[in-house]
Amino acid sequence: MRCHLLFVLFFFTCVGFAQNNYIVKTEDGRRVLLKADYTWEYIDAEVSIAGKGGLDLAKTVNESACDMGADFEEPKLDNKIQAQLKKGRATMGHVKEKVAHDYNCTIADVVLLDYKEQKSKGVYVFCANGTKVAYKRTGHTIIKKGKI
Secondary structure: OOHHHHHHHHHHHHHHOOOOOOEEEOOOOOOEEEOOOEEOOOOOOEEEEOOOOEEEEEOOOOEOOOOOOOOOOOOOOOHHHHHHHHHOOHHHHHHHHHHHHOOOOOHHHHEEEEEEEOOOOOEEEEOOOOEEEEEEEEEEEEOOOOOO
């Protein structure tokens, strides 16, 4: 009986490890990796588009590009909260310095698009070098949103 139980257990373990990842192509030509854990990701970030005269032009897909109008102004932050964050070096200036450092650009290239801010926490959305990024602040700690 133990032998049969071990065989069944071994069989189900092997079936669990035998799942494969699949690569599929979308309608617009991008390749997607479908993983065995039911997640997916794009493999390549370029799409070929038929141009004039039958030539294929490569277009880089940047879904996270910032769309700001010419008359865009950064939202104004609460001065009381910023004054309280000054001691812990977590003001907007400090957050912009961190974003500029992470994306190898100057502080002038970092533009605040949106924010939700309280005294103890905050979420900020920036445009850094044409890339839309989100950072969060818990207390005086600033990290990129999505990281632990």
